Amino acid sequence: MTEASENPFRPEFFQREDESDDSLFYKEPRLLVHIDEHAIAAIGEYFSEALPHDGLILDLMSSWRTHLPEDFVKEQLVGLGLNAVELAENPQLDHRIVQDINTLPGLPFRDSCMHAAVITVSAQYLTKPIEVFQEVNRVLEDHGTFHIIYSNRMFATKAVAAWKALDDFQRGQLLTSYFAVSGGWEQPKMLDISPKLGTPLDPVYIVSARKVVPEVEA
Numbered sequence: 001m002t003e004a005s006e007n008p009f010r011p012e013f014f015q016r017e018d019e020s021d022d023s024l025f026y027k028e029p030r031l032l033v034h035i036d037e038h039a040i041a042a043i044g045e046y047f048s049e050a051l052p053h054d055g056l057i058l059d060l061m062s063s064w065r066t067h068l069p070e071d072f073v074k075e076q077l078v079g080l081g082l083n084a085v086e087l088a089e090n091p092q093l094d095h096r097i098v099q100d101i102n103t104l105p106g107l108p109f110r111d112s113c114m115h116a117a118v119i120t121v122s123a124q125y126l127t128k129p130i131e132v133f134q135e136v137n138r139v140l141e142d143h144g145t146f147h148i149i150y151s152n153r154m155f156a157t158k159a160v161a162a163w164k165a166l167d168d169f170q171r172g173q174l175l176t177s178y179f180a181v182s183g184g185w186e187q188p189k190m191l192d193i194s195p196k197l198g199t200p201l202d203p204v205y206i207v208s209a210r211k212v213v214p215e216v217e218a
Contacts, residue, residue, distance in 0.1 A: 004183025007130055009162070014127040018157035022082060022100050022125075025158060034121055034153045038195040039202040043067045043120065043149055046193055046206060050147060055115030060136070061101070061122035064089040078114075080107070105131035109139040116140070120149045123175060124163040133182035140211045146185075147208040148175050168203060175207040185209040 018025065035043075048069045051057060055075055059066050062079030064086040079093040080101070087096040097108060105128045117136050126132055136146050152168055166174060172190045179185045188209040195201045 004134075004181065007181055008177075009130070009181070013162040014129075014160045016127070016158055016160055022102055022158070025155075035151050035202040035204070038197060039151060039204045040065075040067050042193045042195050042204045044069045046149075046191075046204075047118070047147075048072060050145070050206075050208065051118070052115045052145075056113065058107075058109075058114045058117040058136070058139070059093070060117055060119045060132075061125070062087060062090065062093070062096075063122075066090060066092045066118075067120060068092055075115075078109075101132055102127045105135055107135045107139050111138055112141045112144075114139050114141065114144055116145045116147065118147045118149065121151050121153060123148050123150055124154045124159040124171075127160060129178045130182050133178050134184070137182060137184040137211055142211060142213040144211045145208055146179075146211070147206060150175070150205050150207075151202050153202065168205060172205055172207050179207075179209045184212055186212055 044067050047067065053073050057074055057077050059077060059079045062081035063083070066077060066079070068074070068077070076094040077092050078095045078097065079087050079090055080097040080099050081087050082098065082100055084098050087093060087098065099108070102125070117140060140146065150171060156164065162174060163171060176188045176190065179188045186209055188207050191206040192203070193206060194203040
């Protein structure tokens with residue numbers, strides 16, 4: 001079990017080249033994928049194994065694709081993202097919410113209502129990661145899981161300085177520190193699920209953790 005620790009991050013860690021309103025940058029829908037088909041397949045396979053079937057799942061920083069396998073059986077998939085058109089084009093979403101969590105990190109859900117949450121290739125844009133991780137912890141049920149999927153692709157002007165200064169392994173450590181500082185998580189796990197086909201492909205990494213169950217005093 002991890003309790004929230006003192007925040008070691010200085011504000012400049014989360015500065016970006018482009019500090020304009022994110023809603024302006026993402027105003028035009030981008031109906032394209034940012035990783036190759038092999039990376040997408042690896043993510044789908046991971047989701048199939050790691051996410052609860054028949055569960056309520058939150059796709060945070062969502063877009064027009066969630067990369068769940070087509071035959072994945074869920075109760076509901078809720079997408080929260082910045083662009084209404086992209087969310088509308090995502091056929092796997094059951095509910096869609098337009099919200100900029102860099103401006104408003106509070107999530108519009110009741111406590112302990114989600115079975116799992118994911119962020120797919122977007123964690124590099126979080127300017128208030130500790131607040132977001134705390135909110136995800138709040139809305140997850142006991143033992144609910146939070147899965148951060150990342151690669152080496154990004155819109156460089158919108159990625160935070162700390163992310164751009166690190167290599168892929170160090171980025172996993174950064175995400176692990178978000179879990180540690182926000183508190184309420186079991187020890188995070190780091191995985192490299194990059195496709196191994198003998199040719200240069202987009203890498204895929206996972207950092208995930210399970211929400212702890214509060215101890216009940218006797």
